[in-house]
Amino acid sequence: MSRNYEFIDHTADIAVKLEGSTLEEMFTSGAEAWLFSVIDKKNLKADDLLDIDIPANSKEELLVSFLNELNFLLTTKKWLCLTVKSIKIFEDSQGCEVSAELNGVTIKKNHPLKQEIKSVTYHQLEIVKKRNRYSTRVVFDI
Amino acid sequence: MNIGGIELVKIRENLWEIPATGQMRVPGRIYISRDMIEKGLKDDEALKQVVNVAQLPGIERYSLAMPDIHWGYGFPIGGVAATNMDEGVISPGGVGYDINCGVRLATTNLEHERVKIRIDELISKLFNAIPTGVGASGAIKKLSANDLKKVLTKGSVWALENDLGSSSDIEFTEESGTLKNADTEVVSKRAFERGADQVGTLGSGNHFLEVDVVEEIYDAKVAEVFGMFKGQIVIQIHTGSRGLGYQVCDDYLKLLLQASKKYGFKLPDRQLACAPIKSKEGQDYLAAMQAAANFAWNNRQVIMHLARKVFKDTFGMKDSELGFRLVYDVCHNIAKIEKHKICKEEKEVCVHRKGATRAFPPGSKMIPAKYQGVGQPVLIPGDMGRYSYVTVGTEKAMEETFGSSCHGAGRTLSRTKALKNAKGRNLVEELKQKGIVIQAKGYKTIAEEMPGAYKDVSDVVEVMHKEGITRKVAKIRPIGVIKG
Numbered sequence: 339m340s341r342n343y344e345f346i347d348h349t350a351d352i353a354v355k356l357e358g359s360t361l362e363e364m365f366t367s368g369a370e371a372w373l374f375s376v377i378d379k380k381n382l383k384a385d386d387l388l389d390i391d392i393p394a395n396s397k398e399e400l401l402v403s404f405l406n407e408l409n410f411l412l413t414t415k416k417w418l419c420l421t422v423k424s425i426k427i428f429e430d431s432q433g434c435e436v437s438a439e440l441n442g443v444t445i446k447k448n449h450p451l452k453q454e455i456k457s458v459t460y461h462q463l464e465i466v467k468k469r470n471r472y473s474t475r476v477v478f479d480i
Numbered sequence: 481m482n483i484g485g486i487e488l489v490k491i492r493e494n495l496w497e498i499p500a501t502g503q504m505r506v507p508g509r510i511y512i513s514r515d516m517i518e519k520g521l522k523d524d525e526a527l528k529q530v531v532n533v534a535q536l537p538g539i540e541r542y543s544l545a546m547p548d549i550h551w552g553y554g555f556p557i558g559g560v561a562a563t564n565m566d567e568g569v570i571s572p573g574g575v576g577y578d579i580n581c582g583v584r585l586a587t588t589n590l591e592h593e594r595v596k597i598r599i600d601e602l603i604s605k606l607f608n609a610i611p612t613g614v615g616a617s618g619a620i621k622k623l624s625a626n627d628l629k630k631v632l633t634k635g636s637v638w639a640l641e642n643d644l645g646s647s648s649d650i651e652f653t654e655e656s657g658t659l660k661n662a663d664t665e666v667v668s669k670r671a672f673e674r675g676a677d678q679v680g681t682l683g684s685g686n687h688f689l690e691v692d693v694v695e696e697i698y699d700a701k702v703a704e705v706f707g708m709f710k711g712q713i714v715i716q717i718h719t720g721s722r723g724l725g726y727q728v729c730d731d732y733l734k735l736l737l738q739a740s741k742k743y744g745f746k747l748p749d750r751q752l753a754c755a756p757i758k759s760k761e762g763q764d765y766l767a768a769m770q771a772a773a774n775f776a777w778n779n780r781q782v783i784m785h786l787a788r789k790v791f792k793d794t795f796g797m798k799d800s801e802l803g804f805r806l807v808y809d810v811c812h813n814i815a816k817i818e819k820h821k822i823c824k825e826e827k828e829v830c831v832h833r834k835g836a837t838r839a840f841p842p843g844s845k846m847i848p849a850k851y852q853g854v855g856q857p858v859l860i861p862g863d864m865g866r867y868s869y870v871t872v873g874t875e876k877a878m879e880e881t882f883g884s885s886c887h888g889a890g891r892t893l894s895r896t897k898a899l900k901n902a903k904g905r906n907l908v909e910e911l912k913q914k915g916i917v918i919q920a921k922g923y924k925t926i927a928e929e930m931p932g933a934y935k936d937v938s939d940v941v942e943v944m945h946k947e948g949i950t951r952k953v954a955k956i957r958p959i960g961v962i963k964g
Contacts, residue, residue, distance in 0.1 A: 345896070347894045347896060347897065348551065348894055349524060349550055349551055349891045349892070349893070349894050350550060350551060350552065350557065350891050350894075351552075351553070352895075394734075395737070395738065398750065399734065399737060403734070406730055410670060410674070410727075413615055413674060413723055414670070414673050414674050414723070447617075450614075450921075450922065451614040451615065452614075452924065453614060453684060453685070453924075454614040454615060454683065454684045454685065454964075456577040456578060456726040457577050457726050457729065457730045459553040459554075459751055460553075460733060460737070460749075460750035460751045460753070461552075461553030461554060461749060461750070461751040462525075462553075462749055462750075462751075463750055477553055479553065479576075479577050479726075480685060480895075
């Protein structure tokens with residue numbers, strides 16, 4: 339599958355454009371862009387599976403919560419998500435939820451990271467659907 | 481002048497106004513030169529962010545920006561806004577993720593000549609004593625949940641009680657290093673987890689510890705009160721509340737997005753999520769933010785203490801000989817409840833400073849007795865290859881900017897562009913040629929933080945000086961740097 343994310347020049351932080359033919363695919367692109375931003379994945383192999391379920395009030399908040407969960411797992415538990423094995427997003431009038439199975443590995447405490455993402459931000463975050471294709475721009479605070 | 485559809489009206493040489501139109505409740509005001517507008521603000525969204533902030537409920541007088549304004553998220557970096565206590569809001573977007581990111585400056589009795597010849601050894605020892613880099617941990621033993629709670633409640637005072645500082649250190653810290661209404665009950669378990677082993681760590685990005693030499697004195701009288709002289713060795717520390725602060729911000733943005741809906745606020749950017757200051761949500765955020773701010777003060781205090789020890793060991797000096805004394809510690813990402821004159825009436829307001837420094841004048845009750853006659857030290861770090869400034873707060877800052885000034889140089893190149901610029905160059909050697917020794921976890925950080933990636937901080941400081949908001953006291957130049 340071709341890459342579904344593209345970094346946009348931003349003076350202070352990281353801005354990235356995400357795309358996907360489904361919301362799930364776009365969220366997966368987000369996870370890939372996050373991974374590229376934090377670590378050099380060469381020589382790292384997944385040997386662990388982790389299930390996550392995250393609720394939110396909107397798709398936008400869901401995307402931020404999902405990516406922040408990956409960031410929290412890495413910064414606090416040293417658990418690195420290498421690939422999103424399966425992902426499903428549910429939406430109804432009450433809100434939405436993402437259920438995902440992550441493939442990853444626990445990295446060593448001193449494993450070098452490219453940079454520290456403080457958080458994924460809500461800054462001007464809007465998920466749009468045009469001709470059956472989802473896209474958004476998200477800013478990582480570093 | 482029109483920049484990207486936003487009208488800017490010149491008020492003074494270095495002060496521009498965006499008239500209140502559309503949903504703006506107040507005008508925007510930016511302290512900046514024409515040249516800096518043309519060079520720095522044409523291609524990003526910083527001005528739009530000034531306009532957005534002007535739409536916050538209860539905002540008083542102006543949505544302000546300092547000359548180091550650049551594109552942030554929610555508020556612009558360099559943004560200042562005061563909201564009233566009645567219908568006004570508090571917004572985590574006006575503080576940022578790195579709650580109480582700030583700077584401290586300490587002086588010593590050492591002179592340049594003595595330190596110059598041992599700078600490699602000194603920097604290497606500092607680098608070993610103070611953990612740097614992404615997710616750095618382990619400066620002191622990992623704190624129990626109970627101890628961490630004490631750090632969040634007591635701030636720098638925790639360090640003092642644990643033999644990691646002196647009472648003078650506390651006296652010369654903004655708010656004496658403790659915001660009193662911090663409440664650990666409203667700080668999430670996740671935030672505790674992210675902060676548990678990060679006390680006394682610098683972190684990565686633009687955070688640093690610098691050994692500087694005082695290069696120029698502009699105001700001899702004030703410099704003397706600050707204890708500074710030409711040729712003196714001083715130390716600067718720039719860091720914040722680390723993972724704990726990021727998590728507090730993250731937790732409350734989520735909560736305040738809901739609150740914004742509940743209170744019927746229409747916001748131009750989700751990152752400006754907010755709640756009325758007096759609401760439960762607003763008060764909880766304020767108490768959690770204060771807890772994170774206390775963590776940050778304690779963090780800088782512990783780092784300074786570790787640095788002081790390295791200096792003592794390296795030069796074989798006792799405390800009394802070394803004279804390692806904190807001049808001041810300022811925060812530049814915070815929201816504070818303060819009293820300010822609005823329409824000739826003194827009023828309590830919530831001042832958001834996002835990438836802006838408090839700059840209180842002589843006579844302020846909020847500054848140490850020693851500085852009553854001259855005003856508060858305002859520390860403005862520049863990039864690692866040039867210089868930083870020590871300035872002082874004025875009455876005019878109280879009149880015009882809710883007692884606030886700039887906080888640094890501000891980036892001019894994105895990190896990607898900086899990396900491209902650094903290709904094929906040996907920045908460590910280039911800095912060495914300029915008399916600056918650097919040690920960092922990774923070369924990438926050095927490249928991203930290279931001097932050319934930042935605006936010249938003297939342009940920023942000059943605007944504030946000419947407008948009388950903060951006056952220049954001294955210029956200091958780095959001779960050694962440690963980074964993440």
